[in-house]
Amino acid sequence: MRVKVLSRNPDDYIRETKQDLQRVPRNYDPALHPFEVPREYMRALNATKLERVFAKPFLASLDGHRDGVNCMAKDPQSLSTVLSGACDGEVKIWNLTKRECIRTLQAHEGFVRGICTRFCGTSFFTVGDDKTVKHWKIDGPGYAGEEEPLHTILGKTVYTGIDHHWKEAVFATCGHQVDIWDEQRTSPICSLTWGVDSISSVKFNPIETYLLGSCASDRNIVLYDMRQSTPLKKVILDMRTNTLCWNPMEAFIFTSASEDHNLYTFDMRFLESPVMVHINHVSAVLDVDFSPTGKEFVCASFDKSIRIFPVDKGRSREVYHTKRMQHVITVKWTSDNKYILCGSDEMNIRLWKANASEKLGVLVPRERAAMNYNQKLKEKFQHHPQIKRIARHHHLPKAIYSQAKELRIMREARWWKELNRRKHSKPGSSPFVSEKKKHIVAVVK
């Protein structure tokens, strides 16, 4: 007779001393893990609930400006530095880790219309209502020194925006026309115009660095190539575009923030219809900025909220608002993909987490593993109705909520009317126009 009876040596399973970690032998045999799917579902449900419980995105408010914050710029070299320009012509430089202002300078008389940093992070440019372009050093003057710009360029007209080239000593301003300047000269290298109108913003493409995009007040978006003396092409929309932002990962994609409450993501090769229409705001969108991953962007709106959209989704992932935040004029996504900054009418700059429920600080490996596991579970079960309902739930201020409801009713009414009209007219005489094509008036080359 040969016999072996299961007999476990406790020494193999129990830790020797209290200082040791507990031993956790695993066996992944599915037979030992019954109810896999329902248990995972419950875990996903709990994780989704906890995500909503811990969704506390607001971190800090930077106060100190004496008028509404009109523009902001990130420092390309330092994560903790951010620059902001206010409506009273004041520029402040902030340290985000200490959450304090490290330098204040009176840059312009009247509004600071635009601010941008040089790619090297040692200096920055401002334009203002006093028709000047000023070039400043980031580091302040020594003790008892005077705040003086490195250069000042006096222009003939008001400049409304500025952006710096990502690699070369060239910057572009906009106003009555788009001017491209060499840093060393006091007159523009070239001026680009297409029709007579005022241009509200100009942006350099971060990848194809010779490309520029601009938004004009006669409802068009114009694309330029710096190497040519004429603009490339323009698309005319049915409402004015306030600003645009290039995707930092995909060279030919940009998103425009429009006055008609929507954002449009365009492929610059096919401007006939946008890649995606982002509909969620209930008032004009004033600013937009991409995350450094190029997968999401944040936009600021006149409806006193900021929203985060995935690039390929028409609806926002997240909406941030506080009781005290007024019309948000400018917004920036920090280069470490963790924080969002927004400057608003009531003189404050607010710091938010980009991922509302993220835990800040160093994570223990076990914590990180649990977080990753929960994230995967949420993804796996995201389409289950119960989980979807909880994940989608966001609190909205009453004003935005009722406004959104009203807009929805209006949209539905329009849809019905169109449907009825189509039903009672000759087939083919009133064709169906998709939401994407609806807002494009023309593309001119």
Added chain:
Amino acid sequence: MEAVAGSGAQGGPAGGGKKKKTMKKLQRYWEGAPQPDPPAAASPKAKRRRNEKTRPRAGAKGSPEARKGLRVSGAAGRISGKRDPFPGAAPLPRHKVKKFQRGRKSQLAGASSRRLRDHLALLEQKVELAAQQAARMELLLPEEPGFLEGDPGEDTCTIAQADIAQAADIASATKHFELTLNQFGPYRMDYTRPGRHLLLGGRRGHVAALDWQTKSLLCEINVMETVTDVTWLHTETMFAVSQRRWLYVYDNQGVELNCLKRFNGVLRMEFLPYHFLLATASETGFLQYLDISVGTEVATICTRGGRLGVMGQNPANAIVHLGHSNGTVTLWSPNVKEPLVRMLCHQGGVRAVAVDSSGTYMATSGLDRKLRVYDLRAYQPLQSLVLPVGAGHLSFSQRGMLAAACGDVVQVYRDVPVQPPHKPYLSHTLPRAAHGLRFCPLEDVLGVGHGSGFTSLLVPGAGQANFDALENNPFRSRKQRQEWEVKALMEKIPSELITLDAGQLGRVDAITMEQKHQERVERLGFDPQATPAFQPRRKLKGRSSAGSLLRRKKKVANEEQRTKIRKSLEQQQAAEREPKAAPRAQRSALDRFRK
């Protein structure tokens, strides 16, 4: 070992230089220090030669010729100049990976968009990798399951428990013991899920909880009432006892925690560990579910099946099986007031029901003295065997052994679903008739409660050898148990999710157009697509008589059908009108001029 001999011959000096180059030897770490040799480019043919052919040659070690042959000429990649003799991952047998694969692969061709297809392909890749890694991990499991083999010509069922205990190691020998409790028997019993604690309940009121491995008593009380069944709740700190009138919950010190008067006349209990539900079957034919985490009664079902003295649970999907005196077994979930399945299993009443741990097989025994095994996927009988007395109690072990208590004899069968056993694997005679029977989880132990106490039997190969400590840890500390309890409560499965197929939640809910329409009709309260019934307009006086109205209605009612018939007729006629080409055999030579 031809390969070994052959290599020795070829590796010798007579082999010739050219041959030696092709017959490379494997360098093993135990074969002494390798001689430093200049890296030379190996011929592609030699490179292709892999483990199977080269492996046996490693046997010819020691001889200088063999050592010369060991030189590995391939220098690609390694700093040391050595080439990996077994490149790539170690091969994995298919059946081992299959054990860890769940569900079917997703159909990539059916995906509508390229992005979705790529996403699915990536997911499939990850799932496959996970299965492979889990299969590789199996090699590292520390324990081997037990076994019992008789001498040639010796049946294992003739081997006595005392002999097994003597042959086994000391630690295992202590697991065979007998508690003589003559006063308050017969005894029902239950083990906790990690298998360390034992609960005994004598019919005349004796309830005892003990750590059976160390033989230390947790508590011992007499409830001074008839005890019909006992069961542990989710941990070893609480147990439920069904007494003459009501259901009681005690803690492991014997303090009464709760008396549930809504649960009266309970005969059998089953605890569903992942749902925290205590299912009870009463003598009045009620099946009740108690959520022990919040203390609410989840469902009360009148089974209309008479006295419910036979109960079992399916551990894979938490369905409760009830046996009835008319020979049927019914399957219940708390969400449905009717049985999910009703199976006629025996002529005469059902005496015992047990379901195996995978939830695939069900064993029943009845008053017709038959033991039957059913496949629960098809609800078909697989095996049927007649036992001399008939089994009064059945229990499946984790590794699929089936124990049957026939009067005072306990028999254990192996592989019952696969082949009809003509002899039991083990057999043991008790002092008196058995009253309760359970395999101890994670141990090779079968506990039997009987008229004069409790007997713990050794059944080698019954228990799962390697446990998962996050699921069931018999060696867990108090802190670990508390942490486990919190986690288990967090992922308590709601009773609404108890269905016949536990994995249904993970599948795509492919709703048909018809269902969608039906749901819409239910939601709206009317059918938006239905054509309204024809209501003839009221016409001038005299022309709207009841008869003419009816005629007009009829005309419209059949209009649709008529158009359909008309169309099909037209098609038929059109097909007939078309000139058919005559079959080749009937064609004449002049047919070629026909238009």
